[in-house]
Amino acid sequence: MVTVKDRIAAMTGCFAAGAMVVGSKAAAIVLAIWAVIMLACVIRQRSDWTRLWADLLAPSVPVALFLAFATLSASSALWAHAPDAALKSGALLGMVIILGCVLRLGLDRLSPHGAMLVAGWFVIGLVGGCLLLFAELYSNFGIFRWAMATFPDIRPPKNSMIVVKGQDVNLIHRAFANWSVAGLNLLTWPSLLILSAAVARRWRVAACLALIAVSLAVTFTSDHETSKIAVGLSAVVFAISLRAGAKTRSAAILTIVALVLSVVPLAQIAYSRLELQNAAWAQFTLKERFKIWGNVSENVWKAPVLGIGANNTTIEHTQKLKPSNRTWPSHHPHNMVLQIWLELGAAGAALLIAAAALSVTGVGRLHPSAISFGFATLAMAAVQSMATWNLWHEWIQSMFMMSFCILMLGNRVVTDQAAGLSAAFSKIWLPERLRHVLSKRSV
Template sequence: MAAANRSSPVVVGLAGLLLLAGAAAAGRPVRALLVAPLATPLGLSALAFLAWCGISLAWSPLPGLSLRTLSEFLPALLGAYLVARLAPPHLAAVAGPSAWILVATCLYVVADLASGLVIREALGQRVAAFAFNRPLLTMMLLVLPLAALLAARGRRGLAALCLAAFAVAAWRSVSGATVLGLATGALTFCALRWLPARAGIGLAGAALLGALVLSPVEGDLLARAMPDALHQRLAASSTRARVAIARSFGAAVAEDPWRGAGYGTSGRFQDAPVAERLEPDLRVMLAVGHPHNSFLQVWAELGFVGAALAALVLVLALRSLGRWPALARSTALALLAAAGIVAFVEHGAWQAWWTAGVGAAIAWLRALALAGDLAPSASPVAEKP
């Protein structure tokens, strides 16, 4: 990703196919590993959400855009699923090399940023500091479970080095979302590490469900709550524009709250019929490509039904963590918090690079749970879709 920041879907897709071929050649129960989890309540809920995404194409005013978005998202999702299901038993053996690759990547990012991006220029790549935002966000997803797995296997020094190298790279970058995600994940891990399982899961669930429920009114709430002085201090983060975007998409949700405008329509939401029913000053920001809030994007494109299904998937996923070992559970909740806060302020919901990164992170989480002597046959690890 640091060398080519759109490469994660290809890497994860290829890894998934190789893992599938290897599992079949080794005689592993591939059907049980891939199909059985989809028959659980969590798997069925995830499939229902995906089905609603497909059904919404029936009323999408931009069917070409919807299909193109789906054609990018589904292959990345399939590759992520294959990796998350098939890779975990093998990851502990390569945790050390993976950590050194991550550290080296962080050093490369820091060095190139410090040099004014001369390495990117020499390689003929786009010379812009924000070009490292995607690889840094991908590493943010991976560093927490990787460091936890290293620590669980007694390699605390290397785990600390990974976290330190990534923290330096994140701080040196222009990606505020990466810093925010890392800080949120670290604080969540420290806060929940010693709490009872139910309390930790309840707090994390309340925060994530609150973000989902409040996202349609986020813009109005922030417009009332944020003073001009705070906007001026956060000018580099374009907070005024973000509030305006959230207000515009929130108004669109209010105009069509039940079914939404259709999957993938955020790319040209200004051309959707619902936009014509909004006041002129609210239409301008609909042309930005997506609401910079994945929770709000689900509401705008898939309506109340899509949001309810997403909430159900979230609740069932959180419930499945109840029987995980303490370290794996705390790491999973920290990762959910980090990914959730980034999804609340940053990218589009269906971007393939993010989907691939989440799948890789889930694979490392499941490897961590397996390292904690969690028996796959009797645990929610084997059920995670």
């Protein structure tokens, strides 16, 4: 019914979920570890390797487009001022995509009971990581400060969010948890999809509400305003798609096209005409964003077709793209769509539109019970990518990929449950011998 390899895959998934939340900056390493272990768990014969390579060489169209995007990024080294940065960024993105494909293949090859077991333990790991993260936020990183004081070797190098004086860790800024909060929110909707099928019907609503409560507690205890906005918008998208179902995909595709095509002029208008960077209602970090976006939007037109090269924004700001008296330079654009326009030009934007539109189409083809969760996950990812960080951070790429893989796993669990192929998680989570012993004692 459930094999030892299934349990190994499940325990690894439990660890991966917790590690993704607590240590999101190491997401690429966690993704690689789980992908390799999943591969080892599902490969039973030498002939399986032949089928594996065949599957890897025949990816879905959206995956192929994202790989083309990674190829364009690496190729931009030919015209970039910092070719090493462009080549490295494209190669890392391609590697993350391939790792995600390997993990997806491993999850797809699980038996129905194995898939249910892995999915259930993943959610348990996510909840455990979420509770630990909440404890850290509530105690001002008490565990982390104790660990750094006790083991000085694990202290990170110079960091603006951590103040160390002598042997004491005096201060850790709450924004230090922002990466983890974003990672948690990217995995919340796929985990809710899993709970909607893995938990017995009488406990289903309570389990989902408990996960929502813990996730919201972490999000609104943190300082990550983008995640708070993303939670609200994704909930709205979830509610709309519950009513509209697969019809939501047409509106989603039109929204994607409109956002990608209008983001540059909108950033210019917000900065130059409306001067929102001076708005009294805007939070300080939001004012900074308006300045950054204004600077990026002005510089897009210097290389509108192929851009200045992947991950070359910093180099360009310091060497060539001198800001005018109305702009403000930054180490990265804090908007991945604007960043694509600046660094990969219209070619990168076209690939982004095509890949995103096909991804939306794929979500519309999920099991009817999974469609709303899929659109909510896409909305969460869209908001996170439009206001935070750097496209070339491998940790955020890995979080997006992990979110996609868990969404597909949730769809698999829902489909198997609907077809009567898998038992509920509560009936298979314990080893059969232990379950037999416990049932004897209860009698």
